[in-house]
Amino acid sequence: MTTPIDDATLSRRTLLRLGGGAVVVVGLGACDRSASVGGTPADSSPPGDGTGAATTLPSAGPAPATTVPATVPAFGGKRLVLVQLNGGNDLLNSLPPTDGRYRDLRPTLAIPEAEVVGLTGLADAGLHPSLAPLGALWDVGGLALVRGIGFEVPNRSHFVSMDRWWTADELSAAGWVGRVLDGVPGRPSPLFATALGAGAPVLVGRTAQPTVITSPGSFRWVDLQPEWIAGLAVTEGAGTSPDGDLRAAAREAFQRTLRAVADFADITGGSETADDLPEREGGATIADGLAVAAQLLTSDVGAQVVVVSAGGFDTHANQLPVHAGLLADLAAGLVTFQAAIDAAGLTDEVLLVATSEFGRRAGENGSGGCDHGAGGLALALGGQVRGGIYGDIDLGDLLDGDVRPTVAPQALFTRCLDWLGADAAQVLGARDDALDLLR
Amino acid sequence: MNERDAVAWLHRRAGFGLPPDELRAAAARGPQAELDRLLDPDGAGAPATHDLWDDEQLPLDPRDREARLHAVLRWLELISTTEQPLVDRVAWLWHGHFVSSLDKVRVARLLVNQVRLFRAVGLGGFRDLLHDITLDPAMLIYLDLRDSNRIVPNENYSRELLELFTLGEGNYTEADVQAGAAALTGWTLRRGGAPGGGVRFVEAAHDGSQQTYLGATGVHDLDTVLDAVMGHDAMPGFIAATFASELLGSTDDDLVTALAGEFVAAGFDVRALVRATLQAGLDGAAAPLVLGPVPWFGIAGRVTGAAVAPRTVLRLLRGTGQLPLLPPNVAGWPGGTAWFAASSLVARSNLAAALAGATPAGEVLAAAAGDDLAVLADVLGLPAEGFGTDSSAALAATPAGRDRLAVALITPEFMIA
Numbered sequence: 001m002t003t004p005i006d007d008a009t010l011s012r013r014t015l016l017r018l019g020g021g022a023v024v025v026v027g028l029g030a031c032d033r034s035a036s037v038g039g040t041p042a043d044s045s046p047p048g049d050g051t052g053a054a055t056t057l058p059s060a061g062p063a064p065a066t067t068v069p070a071t072v073p074a075f076g077g078k079r080l081v082l083v084q085l086n087g088g089n090d091l092l093n094s095l096p097p098t099d100g101r102y103r104d105l106r107p108t109l110a111i112p113e114a115e116v117v118g119l120t121g122l123a124d125a126g127l128h129p130s131l132a133p134l135g136a137l138w139d140v141g142g143l144a145l146v147r148g149i150g151f152e153v154p155n156r157s158h159f160v161s162m163d164r165w166w167t168a169d170e171l172s173a174a175g176w177v178g179r180v181l182d183g184v185p186g187r188p189s190p191l192f193a194t195a196l197g198a199g200a201p202v203l204v205g206r207t208a209q210p211t212v213i214t215s216p217g218s219f220r221w222v223d224l225q226p227e228w229i230a231g232l233a234v235t236e237g238a239g240t241s242p243d244g245d246l247r248a249a250a251r252e253a254f255q256r257t258l259r260a261v262a263d264f265a266d267i268t269g270g271s272e273t274a275d276d277l278p279e280r281e282g283g284a285t286i287a288d289g290l291a292v293a294a295q296l297l298t299s300d301v302g303a304q305v306v307v308v309s310a311g312g313f314d315t316h317a318n319q320l321p322v323h324a325g326l327l328a329d330l331a332a333g334l335v336t337f338q339a340a341i342d343a344a345g346l347t348d349e350v351l352l353v354a355t356s357e358f359g360r361r362a363g364e365n366g367s368g369g370c371d372h373g374a375g376g377l378a379l380a381l382g383g384q385v386r387g388g389i390y391g392d393i394d395l396g397d398l399l400d401g402d403v404r405p406t407v408a409p410q411a412l413f414t415r416c417l418d419w420l421g422a423d424a425a426q427v428l429g430a431r432d433d434a435l436d437l438l439r
Numbered sequence: 440m441n442e443r444d445a446v447a448w449l450h451r452r453a454g455f456g457l458p459p460d461e462l463r464a465a466a467a468r469g470p471q472a473e474l475d476r477l478l479d480p481d482g483a484g485a486p487a488t489h490d491l492w493d494d495e496q497l498p499l500d501p502r503d504r505e506a507r508l509h510a511v512l513r514w515l516e517l518i519s520t521t522e523q524p525l526v527d528r529v530a531w532l533w534h535g536h537f538v539s540s541l542d543k544v545r546v547a548r549l550l551v552n553q554v555r556l557f558r559a560v561g562l563g564g565f566r567d568l569l570h571d572i573t574l575d576p577a578m579l580i581y582l583d584l585r586d587s588n589r590i591v592p593n594e595n596y597s598r599e600l601l602e603l604f605t606l607g608e609g610n611y612t613e614a615d616v617q618a619g620a621a622a623l624t625g626w627t628l629r630r631g632g633a634p635g636g637g638v639r640f641v642e643a644a645h646d647g648s649q650q651t652y653l654g655a656t657g658v659h660d661l662d663t664v665l666d667a668v669m670g671h672d673a674m675p676g677f678i679a680a681t682f683a684s685e686l687l688g689s690t691d692d693d694l695v696t697a698l699a700g701e702f703v704a705a706g707f708d709v710r711a712l713v714r715a716t717l718q719a720g721l722d723g724a725a726a727p728l729v730l731g732p733v734p735w736f737g738i739a740g741r742v743t744g745a746a747v748a749p750r751t752v753l754r755l756l757r758g759t760g761q762l763p764l765l766p767p768n769v770a771g772w773p774g775g776t777a778w779f780a781a782s783s784l785v786a787r788s789n790l791a792a793a794l795a796g797a798t799p800a801g802e803v804l805a806a807a808a809g810d811d812l813a814v815l816a817d818v819l820g821l822p823a824e825g826f827g828t829d830s831s832a833a834l835a836a837t838p839a840g841r842d843r844l845a846v847a848l849i850t851p852e853f854m855i856a
Contacts, residue, residue, distance in 0.1 A: 156598070157602050157608050158770070159770055160608050190781075199773065199780055212782060214760050214780065215760075215786060218782070220785070224791075225842075231834070232830065232846065234829045245727075247852075253779035274757070277507050277762065278757065280542060281540065283767075314768075316582075367586030369583070371594045
């Protein structure tokens with residue numbers, strides 16, 4: 001499936017509005033609207049003045065013009081950041097419910113009630129203590145939490161599930177963002193669509209390829225002149241040998257890489273690759289990736305879609321300390337990211353969405369962990385996000401021992417595509433308007 | 440392919456390349472003799488014994504970072520110097536298949552012992568390999584089988600055994616995963632899981648109830664699980680496809696079916712499968728294959744004789760996205776054009792420059808300093824057609840000597856075997 005984005009499509013960004021004014025949170029539960037009556041910000045709006053909060057999100061007026069990048073070619077200036085928490089992030093401990101069955105299901109792993117961080121206006125759940133820094137983002141109404149997100153008929157394989165997320169459940173199709181990138185006219189900046197931490201199949205279209213930067217701190221030539229590399233990037237005649245396709249791919253990759261390295265020269269985020277071994281599965285931390293993402297979006301390099309990937313969430317064993325560290329990394333990364341976006345005056349231009357391929361089993365296993373589950377957690381962050389809780393879960397109605405999914409990922413994808421001004425019905429085959437989480 | 444090219448191909452795909460003088464000697468023996476020699480390096484079919492790890496530098500302390508460095512660096516050194524290249528190439532393949540990772544296992548010795556297992560029995564019977572890897576201490580930790588018990592079984596190993604190790608997704612059900620998890624309970628590590636304690640079976644932790652698993656009834660323990668897996672129709676094709684993809688760069692269905700047939704006929708002997716796979720490659724079934732950073736580094740290091748400072752190797756290979764013993768997740772490394780990701784290419788290019796800078800005086804450096812690119816291609820072990828027009832122009836435009844050698848190592852011709 002392809003999704004050409006013509007000028008007409010780009011002009012139909014009906015959901016986007018400038019300058020939100022006062023914060024009014026009107027989040028509704030995605031699938032079960034009674035959920036939002038039972039103690040969501042819908043009936044108890046969080047404070048909108050951001051008093052005491054370390055963030056200015058969401059913005060209340062025109063953005064300062066000074067630092068907005070000048071070379072934004074598409075999507076009406078909107079930027080999208082996808083954070084992939086690979087391995088299957090545990091919904092229940094990320095957002096511990098007050099439902100007593102949670103503690104029955106997790107006799108050793110439940111977050112102690114006293115440690116759960118309360119959220120203003122949210123009565124039936126709170127935050128994992130490591131996510132406490134997100135409270136400030138919640139209080140200003142810029143953080144949406146989606147619980148129970150997942151495919152109605154789940155697959156508990158990491159790799160099948162990730163594929164389904166990347167392709168909007170059309171396995172073997174292009175990534176659902178890649179389908180949009182295919183239609184972007186002209187030749188966008190090499191950093192236009194960038195994957196940090198690992199490759200990002202969600203950005204791979206039929207023709208579109210993201211620039212993949214797993215080690216941002218070392219993304220430069222050492223003891224090599226770019227003009228020598230340029231010789232390898234010549235593409236004429238590559239198709240004549242039997243392995244022409246792969247050789248052509250290598251030459252195109254060198255060409256893209258040369259431009260990306262040149263454009264990346266001003267980005268200083270990310271630690272230099274250490275001459276040591278990584279301690280985390282996949283190596284990258286979320287905070288590092290988000291720091292580079294913020295730099296990309298606030299620098300004049302034309303970056304508009306960034307995927308940050310981090311692994312380690314597959315907590316089959318020893319979950320308590322491992323998950324606490326991962327969530328602390330996530331929270332720190334999100335807070336710093338949003339501060340950087342706010343400081344650049346891009347509050348209303350950036351939407352960040354974090355997802356994981358599935359949640360974990362409702363009950364714990366014998367290893368101090370939880371096996372692969374179904375319904376999971378997504379969060380959305382940005383000046384145009386309607387903060388609040390979305391979706392509902394019922395621990396009395398499990399699906400083969402898992403949290404039953406109640407919000408389809410396509411509902412989240414629909415909003416992201418709306419954000420980019422793309423035609424969600426065309427990209428996804430059908431819209432899913434269950435998540436009204438954008439202003 | 441002429442005989443020299445066939446031999447060079449064998450060593451680039453099934454080994455880690457050869458320096459020019461050794462390639463000439465191998466070419467003189469001819470491809471069939473070389474295939475025999477690769478499959479049975481000491482003429483006795485004996486498993487590999489010699490390795491470069493020093494157990495004294497691998498204390499059983501999960502906090503020991505130096506031990507982890509030792510484990511990774513000595514494996515890289517082994518890859519660049521091994522006299523049993525196919526044994527080590529297949530061990531590398533198994534490492535990317537039966538994945539375990541230092542970031543979870545922590546104790547470097549256990550990972551090293553797992554690689555030793557692949558080197559020792561990686562070319563033997565597949566059932567034995569499956570049995571041994573299931574009870575391998577690093578695997579027991581990595582996929583949590585050591586903590587699985589009859590009250591609350593842990594599905595991690597049971598799932599990946601079927602999805603990634605033997606059958607592939609779509610060939611089993613969730614009920615199979617749960618039945619397998621129950622039947623595999625009871626295996627754990629001694630001394631409460633303290634490293635180095637060895638493996639033991641705790642009857643009290645084992646769920647011995649009769650399970651229906653992969654269509655077989657009465658499955659209740661490791662042996663009956665392995666029987667069911669080995670008897671499953673999808674297994675031979677799944678393993679054959681792994682070798683066809685890794686060694687031949689091919690996903691051709693007919694080829695995989697033929698190789699699976701050979702695997703079955705040989706009683707699931709891995710050596711027979713590897714032989715059939717490579718023979719098919721010599722007979723023209725091979726497709727181009729992007730060399731992953733580690734095999735590429737092994738080949739480049741062997742061909743040039745370069746000795747790059749260990750910390751530099753570590754930093755740059757980390758940048759490429761491929762450090763031995765640290766796969767990104769349980770599925771191992773993505774292959775193919777994933778290695779053309781921008782930062783991976785940059786790190787590989789910088790590593791090529793480091794290799795070129797550390798290449799000792801000799802045939803390779805002389806060729807890089809000379810004018811004849813055909814000679815450079817030859818000493819680097821490339822096929823007789825040498826560098827294509829585009830790469831030749833790029834090399835001609837690069838200063839002769841180390842700079843040109845660096846660029847030669849990242850030409851598509853050298854990175855794609």
